[in-house]
Amino acid sequence: MMLLQRLVQYAEETTDSAPFHREREFVWRIDLFSDGRPARLTDIREPDAKGRLRGFRESTPAMTRSIQVAAQLGADDVQYVLGWGDDTTKPDRVAQCHQQFIELVSAWADTAGHEPAAETVRAFYRDGDYTHWERPEGYGAKQGVLLAVDGQLLSKAHSAIRFWTDEVTRRKSGKDAAAGLCLVCGRHGALVKTIPTKIAARLVPGAGNDVALVSVNENVFGYGLTTSLAHTPICFTCGNAFSTGLTHLLGSEHAYRLPGQDSVMAWWVVGAPPRDVYDVMPRTADPGAVRRLLSRLRSGDLDRAAALADQQESSERFCSVTLGGNNSRIMVRDWIDMPLTSALRNLALWHEHSHMVSEWEDEPQRHGLAILLMATGRWEGSRYADHSSRSARRPEHIQRDLLARALRGVALPPSVPHHVLRRIGADGHIDSARAALLRLALCDPKKKEPSVTAGLDEKNQDTAYLFGRIFSVLEQIQYAASEGKLNATFGDRHLAGAVANPTPAVAAGRKLASAWLAKLRRRPNTRAKAVAFAETLDLIADLADASKPLPTYLPARRQMQFVLGYHQQRAHDREQARARKAAQS
Amino acid sequence: MREELSPSASGEPPVSVQVWGPGALFTRPELKAERVSYPVMTPTAAIGVLEAIFWKPEFRWRPVAIDVLNPIRQFTQRRNETTDLVSPSDALLRRRTVDTAENRTQRHAVCLRDVAYRIHAHVELEPHATKNEAAYRDQFRRRVERGQCFHQPYLGTREFSAYFGKIDERERITGHSDLGVMLHSVRRRGEDVAFSWFTARLENGRMHIPRTGITAAQPVGA
Numbered sequence: 186m187m188l189l190q191r192l193v194q195y196a197e198e199t200t201d202s203a204p205f206h207r208e209r210e211f212v213w214r215i216d217l218f219s220d221g222r223p224a225r226l227t228d229i230r231e232p233d234a235k236g237r238l239r240g241f242r243e244s245t246p247a248m249t250r251s252i253q254v255a256a257q258l259g260a261d262d263v264q265y266v267l268g269w270g271d272d273t274t275k276p277d278r279v280a281q282c283h284q285q286f287i288e289l290v291s292a293w294a295d296t297a298g299h300e301p302a303a304e305t306v307r308a309f310y311r312d313g314d315y316t317h318w319e320r321p322e323g324y325g326a327k328q329g330v331l332l333a334v335d336g337q338l339l340s341k342a343h344s345a346i347r348f349w350t351d352e353v354t355r356r357k358s359g360k361d362a363a364a365g366l367c368l369v370c371g372r373h374g375a376l377v378k379t380i381p382t383k384i385a386a387r388l389v390p391g392a393g394n395d396v397a398l399v400s401v402n403e404n405v406f407g408y409g410l411t412t413s414l415a416h417t418p419i420c421f422t423c424g425n426a427f428s429t430g431l432t433h434l435l436g437s438e439h440a441y442r443l444p445g446q447d448s449v450m451a452w453w454v455v456g457a458p459p460r461d462v463y464d465v466m467p468r469t470a471d472p473g474a475v476r477r478l479l480s481r482l483r484s485g486d487l488d489r490a491a492a493l494a495d496q497q498e499s500s501e502r503f504c505s506v507t508l509g510g511n512n513s514r515i516m517v518r519d520w521i522d523m524p525l526t527s528a529l530r531n532l533a534l535w536h537e538h539s540h541m542v543s544e545w546e547d548e549p550q551r552h553g554l555a556i557l558l559m560a561t562g563r564w565e566g567s568r569y570a571d572h573s574s575r576s577a578r579r580p581e582h583i584q585r586d587l588l589a590r591a592l593r594g595v596a597l598p599p600s601v602p603h604h605v606l607r608r609i610g611a612d613g614h615i616d617s618a619r620a621a622l623l624r625l626a627l628c629d630p631k632k633k634e635p636s637v638t639a640g641l642d643e644k645n646q647d648t649a650y651l652f653g654r655i656f657s658v659l660e661q662i663q664y665a666a667s668e669g670k671l672n673a674t675f676g677d678r679h680l681a682g683a684v685a686n687p688t689p690a691v692a693a694g695r696k697l698a699s700a701w702l703a704k705l706r707r708r709p710n711t712r713a714k715a716v717a718f719a720e721t722l723d724l725i726a727d728l729a730d731a732s733k734p735l736p737t738y739l740p741a742r743r744q745m746q747f748v749l750g751y752h753q754q755r756a757h758d759r760e761q762a763r764a765r766k767a768a769q770s
Numbered sequence: 771m772r773e774e775l776s777p778s779a780s781g782e783p784p785v786s787v788q789v790w791g792p793g794a795l796f797t798r799p800e801l802k803a804e805r806v807s808y809p810v811m812t813p814t815a816a817i818g819v820l821e822a823i824f825w826k827p828e829f830r831w832r833p834v835a836i837d838v839l840n841p842i843r844q845f846t847q848r849r850n851e852t853t854d855l856v857s858p859s860d861a862l863l864r865r866r867t868v869d870t871a872e873n874r875t876q877r878h879a880v881c882l883r884d885v886a887y888r889i890h891a892h893v894e895l896e897p898h899a900t901k902n903e904a905a906y907r908d909q910f911r912r913r914v915e916r917g918q919c920f921h922q923p924y925l926g927t928r929e930f931s932a933y934f935g936k937i938d939e940r941e942r943i944t945g946h947s948d949l950g951v952m953l954h955s956v957r958r959r960g961e962d963v964a965f966s967w968f969t970a971r972l973e974n975g976r977m978h979i980p981r982t983g984i985t986a987a988q989p990v991g992a
Contacts, residue, residue: 187950189800366967366984368800368951399800403853403875406803409963410857416965417799498946509878516804516878518846522947 188520189369189399189419189427191504195453196430203346204425205353205381207247207432210240211260211329213321215267217309219301219335224309226318229331243331245340246349248356249383249397254278255356256286258293258349259339264326267315271326279326289352290332290339297344302334354421357381367420369427374420378413381421382428384515388435390447392510398431399424400514435508441468441588443558444572447581448518450588452505457525462503465532467554467591475536475551482533482633487526494524503528505592507585518585521592531594531630538628540639541621542756547763549639552621554591558583560618561604563611580604587625594630599741602626606744610681620752623745637749641757645750649743651729652687653750655722656680659694661758662718665711666701680751684744688735698722775834776981778892778903784834785893785907787914789819789932790886793845794925795879799953805879807926809842810972812953813979815926816889822923823934824910828899837888837942838975848878885925888937942975954983 217224230238245260256265263269268283270276287310297303309315332339339345354375363376383395401407401414408416434440434451439459442449454462464474481487494501507519521528539557540549552560562577563570570577583601590597605622609615628635642650660676675694683690705715739747775784796808796815816833854873860866893906913919914936923932952970956963966983 187798187800188806190950366951368967371951371969400803402803405851405853405855405875408799410855416963417802419800495945511804511876511878514803516848517801517806517880518878519844520806520880 187369188506188517188522189423191453191455191522192427192430192434192506193369193423194430194455195434195504196426200429200433202244202429202433203246204350204422205246205248206244206340206429207382207385208242208244208436209247209329209385210242211245211331212240213263213324213328213330214241215315215330215332216336217305217332217334219305224315226315226321228321240329241331243338243340245331245338246345248353248381249379249395254281254285256282256289258289258352259342259345260329260331261286262327263324263330266330266332267318269320269324269326271324274326292352293345293348296348297342300342300344302337302339302342303344305334306332306339353381353425357421357424363415363418365418367423368418369423370420372420374422376414376418377421377424378415380414380419380424380428382425382432384428384432384435386510388432388440388442388449389508389510389515390442390449392515393512396510396513396515398427398508398515398517402513431506434506438469439463441554441584443555443584445574445577445579445581446558446584448507448509448585450505450507450519450585452503452592454525455500455502455504457501462525462529462532465529465536467532467535467557467588470536470551470553472551478529478533479537482530482537487530487533488633490526491524491530494526499524499526501525503592505588507588519589519593528592531592534594534630534633535591535625537633538625538630538635539621541617541624542640542753542760543617544756544759547760550617550621552618554584554587556618557587557622557625560616560622561601561608563608564614578608590625590630596630597622597626602745603741606684606741606748609748610684613677613680615680615748615752617752617756620749623748627742627745627749638753641753645746646728646730647743647746647750648729648733648735649687649739649746650750651725652683652691652735653747653752654725654754655691656683656687656694656747657751657754657758658718658721658725659691659698661755662698662701662705665714665718666704684739684747686735686738687747688737695722775890779894780903782892782903782907784890785910786888786890786937787820787823787910787934788839788886788888788937789923789925789934790840791925791930791932792884793930794882794885794932795930796882796926798950804877805881807844807880807882808949808952808970809882809947810838810949810970810977811836811885811887811889811925814953814956816887816891819889819923819925819932819934820891820910822921823919824906824913825920826906827896828901829893829895829903829906831891832894832981833889833891833979835890835979836977837890838972838977839886839888839940839942840884841943843883844880845883846878846880848876850874851877881930882925886940888940888942944974945972946974947972949977954979 212230214227214229215224229241233239246258264274264279265282265286268279270279290306294303294307357377357379364373365376367374380397380399383397386392386395389396401412404410404412434453435449439453440449440451463469464471465478503523503525505521509516509518536551539552543550559569561583562579586598586601589595602623605619609619624637627637660674663675679690702715702719705711777783795805796812797805798808813833816836817831820831852870852873853875854868854870856868893903895903923934924930925932949970949972951967954966954968956965964985966985968980968983970977
């Protein structure tokens with residue numbers, strides 16, 4: 186099913202927003218009273234958690250307006266509601282805006298008949314007392330103002346909602362109003378010329394201003410060099426509903442929008458409760474729910490369910506849309522509509538493949554999306570550069586690459602492991618999150634049995650992997666021999682070069698290791714350690730096939746093997762050390 | 771393979787051709803500024819392919835079904851385009867020149883990767899046709915066998931060239947999916963353009979195309 190249909194379906198099921206309404210921030214509120222009390226203007230901003238003054242967010246009548254004057258009903262900018270301009274506005278235009286607002290609200294009051302609210306509003310603008318009000322200091326012509334009568338917001342009146350729907354239809358149909366088949370719902374209805382509601386720019390990364398999902402704003406985009414939606418028939422109900430649904434989704438906890446990334450991903454579920462999926466999604470995974478999902482994967486239950494769902498066209502669906510902004514248009518970067526069980530199977534494989542041993546824990550750790558994404562940035566000595574840091578060197582497409590791996594079950598693009606390898610070389614830092622990224626890149630996303638283990642693989646005879654292990658042992662020998670009193674370790678000096686070409690570094694290390702081991706052997710308390718280190722080195726070296734020497738420059742996959750060998754050997758040795766310490770105490 | 775397809779007016783089965791290519795873009799009408807492809811070839815794109823191979827004013831093509839032979843996979847691309855195009859009437863009258871560099875716009879597209887389709891279509895004769903359906907069908911088959919075409923067929927947009935050949939016994943993909951409302955045909959009468967649509971559905975890798983589509987917009991009160 187198409188994206189717009191799914192969004193309309195989502196809006197019908199989850200939102201109760203009035204048609205052609207949108208949430209925005211309001212700074213002022215004008216209270217009118219039907220009992221003759223004077224009207225008053227109030228600043229409704231309140232301090233947020235950081236102490237900054239924030240306006241009140243409210244869903245009010247809203248319709249897309251670009252550069253032309255177009256009043257909204259019952260709540261609008263200061264320049265529309267009160268006719269007050271500022272340094273950024275032109276007096277003529279402000280007067281025009283205000284006049285249009287009065288005309289609109291008066292037209293509503295006429296249709297509302299003898300409603301007290303209508304009478305009060307009519308009287309307010311007829312008497313014009315507000316023109317003598319003292320203007321508050323620091324106000325802005327484009328700040329939002331809410332209009333309320335006897336404590337009730339004008340925009341919430343039933344008559345106002347009905348009037349606004351008719352007004353939007355009138356404005357958006359254009360002069361040559363048309364009716365016809367709607368592409369989205371498949372029914373006949375009045376068709377829009379342009380989409381009546383836009384998505385707020387803050388919800389879509391890359392958007393220069395508020396954006397429309399469906400837009401034909403240049404003649405080259407339309408059929409036969411035409412603008413507007415003349416050849417894209419969409420009815421008013423659907424045109425409003427998919428924008429409302431998308432706004433709701435993008436503002437919900439189902440939206441993935443990390444700073445510095447070029448897109449936002451929002452997901453939803455059709456025909457099943459979303460909680461089960463929420464608990465296994467890459468960013469919000471709950472360990473218990475992931476454990477249960479993995480046991481379903483290992484028992485084969487998920488495979489059977491996914492095959493059945495594909496065959497029988499299951500009504501339980503997983504949907505997600507990944508969007509980016511392009512000035513005032515939205516780019517659909519990815520759109521997924523798949524059986525729920527297939528998505529769950531992909532997610533289970535993601536969790537299975539993103540396990541990785543850590544230096545600090547005995548059991549392999551799972552890594553959330555935010556941590557993996559963080560690990561693609563620059564290491565600053567004690568932590569990763571912040572998401573929003575310009576010098577973080579984090580590619581802006583990493584979030585969608587990782588999400589495509591998790592949800593679609595497609596391989597990570599080669600640019601991701603390449604980038605991680607580059608960062609490891611530049612930062613000289615490897616941790617479990619970076620190793621997990623490389624493991625995700627190496628494992629086949631469709632196969633249940635991972636080709637790369639989460640912990641040390643003592644049977645792996647890949648020379649690059651073995652060289653990684655040897656490199657780690659050499660680093661530890663040096664550390665033990667010098668008792669940690671080092672300015673620059675063997676790893677500091679050689680790791681960056683060794684990732685791409687480990688042979689010279691390992692050869693140099695093995696030469697140096699003779700002296701380090703001799704030093705250890707001379708001390709009675711480290712003599713046993715020297716023997717153990719030497720044995721480990723020999724054991725690993727014996728696994729290598731001498732007839733298959735490493736090339737001068739390793740291809741990316743083998744560089745990844747080197748890094749994993751290094752990381753997993755180091756984590757393994759740390760775990761052994763912790764176990765020995767625990768046994769001694 | 772073709773047993774379930776409706777016969778032509780003279781009771782004959784449709785002719786078939788297989789097309790494939792490394793990429794395709796069958797733009798959805800609702801998402802066409804930042805393009806998103808339908809997951810399956812549209813009937814109008816199929817007619818484009820058929821007419822590239824063989825066209826005569828004496829008949830027109832009516833596709834009846836499109837088989838999907840490769841799993842549906844996507845890729846995306848973003849590239850520089852221009853907003854400065856002239857309409858045919860402007861071009862004829864030469865009222866202005868085109869400045870591509872000054873009117874750059876970046877557009878994004880969600881396209882299809884490694885596609886292969888089997889198109890089944892009938893030949894429908896125009897009143898002035900001089901031969902019967904079978905003659906045109908045979909001519910089409912001969913052209914497919916020789917790899918002859920009037921111009922290189924393409925898959926939705928000219929950037930994605932299509933290869934074509936005789937059909938083989940490859941299995942269609944499995945599974946069902948709703949594809950939403952799809953463009954059925956475009957009719958032009960003078961300056962006026964009329965679209966018709968149909969509710970597209972993929973059933974075990976085959977999309978059936980109805981004989982007529984539902985017509986689109988009519989003026990209010992018409």
